Amino acid sequence: MSSQEQNDGVQTGRLASNIMHFARVLRAAGFPIGPGKTIEALEAVALIKLGPREDFYWALHGIFVERYSQAEIFDQAFRLFWRSPTELRQMMALAKPNAKNEENASSKEKIRRRVADALTSENSGKEEEEDNPELEFDITMTYSDSEILQEMDFESMSVEEIEEAKRVIAEMRLPIMEIPTRRYRLDERGNRIDMRATLKAGLRSNIGIMLLKHRRKVKRHPPLVVLCDISGSMSRYSRMFLHFVHAITNDRDRVQTFIFGTRLTNITRQLQNRDVDIALDRVAASATDWSGGTRIGESLHDFNRYWSRRVLGQGAVVLLITDGLDRGDIEGLEKEMARLKGSCRRLIWLNPLLRFEGFRPEARGVKAIMPFVNDFRAVHSLSRLRDIGEALSRVRSAEWFFEETME
């Protein structure tokens, strides 16, 4: 710090340095601010004689903000930076007794870890190399851009990278398996003889020979039901997932999508708009529980009660996207999970938290969900999102083989 040169016994006069630090914070946030601007800001502040908060704000605003889009960021930076240190300490003191409350402490700890995680993974991947192997590619730079993008955590992406990822997602297709239905279709290479068609064809011809006609069961993608968590702990991911869900909704028929935080919302119709931005705007408008708490149990109960009979017909596959961190009633959750499992062909759980190597299913919610899922996958990067395709196509499991040979 510049405190070495300011050690000449003067306690005051740090305001100038703080304005400089503020400029540096903005610079780090992407503002094109050179030292020239910092000096201008200092002069401007001196000119208005500091003045009330508004004057001070607008003086700095006038110097630093060049574009409309920067205004909001400036506003937040100002609010966060120009605060009294004592007040901060007092807030800390107030927060301390609360920390004794166990529930509070654990949730706060969680938040802290998440923030710390996000911050460290963003600023210096070097220290985190072992913890987060996915970031290695970023550091070594031996991979091409697209590969880096493939492996990058959604949480640590920059604006451009997110745009790029959205583009990749928009092109994604799920190679979901096809399952035979009860209907038949005429097929020359079918494995069953179609007696009716054979007789009909035989009557039509008069050569005295009947050529056998064959038929085969019609195959179809099973319906896909997506249940996506949009609670606070998932907020960074749910945006990407919604893009993903939009891509697969428009890729095929019979996709039903629900989002839940504290309550369940069906967003299938909203997602049907071809334009992803319009679709997501509508989704945003239709749900009221964005980034709030999670009540997986109640939400699943609602689903089971009001929707499962309608949308889980014909061997539907369910994608459950959540981190499993639940505030609600765990016993209820187990019951609902069991019912959900019982009413679908296959239940696949996509969990972004799985990227942490030390992830253990210790949260009660996670423990409750675990026994009922057929497949459990990490989805925090593009390549992992691709893997889901693989998981879905693997559904051609024993049951499918069984049906095939029974015919």
Place this chain on the structure above:
Amino acid sequence: MNKKIPNSILETLSLLQREKFVANHELATMVFLSLSLNRPLLLEGPSGVGKSKLANVLAEGLGRRLIRLQCYEGLDISSSIYEWNYAGQMIEIRLAEQGNFTDKEVLLKNVFSERFLVKRPILEALAHTEEDAPVLLIDEIDRADSGFEAFLLEILSDFQVSVPELGAIGCDKPPIILLTSNRTRAISDALKRRCFFYQITYPDALAESKIIKQKVPEIGRKLTETLEELVHNSRLKRLRFEDLGGNSMAWANTLLELDREEVDSRTTGHKVSQFLLRQQQGSTQNGSNQIVELEHSILSDVEE
């Protein structure tokens, strides 16, 4: 004052320091090399880091004239290097006609002589008449069309301009040439090969506070004084019950505290900027939520 070309890197540094230009050792090295080897210096970096300022400082410090060429899209030879004074030439021809001066060869030579050559910045810098060559600043070269760089190649390597009608115009003492670029497009390799290249970045906190100290030396004290005034005023206001909410008082107190205490830019500042970066990534729905998270993390820092 010593206005000679510096003899060592340290001398260069002290020259820059004398002119109140905060430079690191690398930049001083590049400037020293460029001065002693007569090679142009190409400076690249974001706006506002003092690229053009360096030319000013060098001209001032070495007692040279500064010739500046601001580049822009569509900049061509006639406005950057030289141009013929057509009007003057026409008058000369008319006069020759009236005076029945008919020797064509002589007339042509007269008309295309240096007398009718309008020197634009680059030629002016090359064909200088002063004792010390001037400093030529070619500012924001990336704004000019890439074709313009080709004009510069001859000038930068041989310090001469070829005028077809006159031949090459050169000089004994080449000017000190500085080029700056904001990196809005890539500069051609041919141009880069002829220059020393240095990338100026934003200064670190220490250098920046030095810059501030040199440019506005009394600002810290001045701000403290105005702050005292502000505190005084808000106290008065409070006494007169004009401001019962105490908003201005709280603000004055915040400023007072921040005047005594420097925000640690490595922890708090860093976190704030990281947070802002994430905000820019466009998650508007959960802004308040994230602010809470950030506050928690800052608090946990303070605790430690």
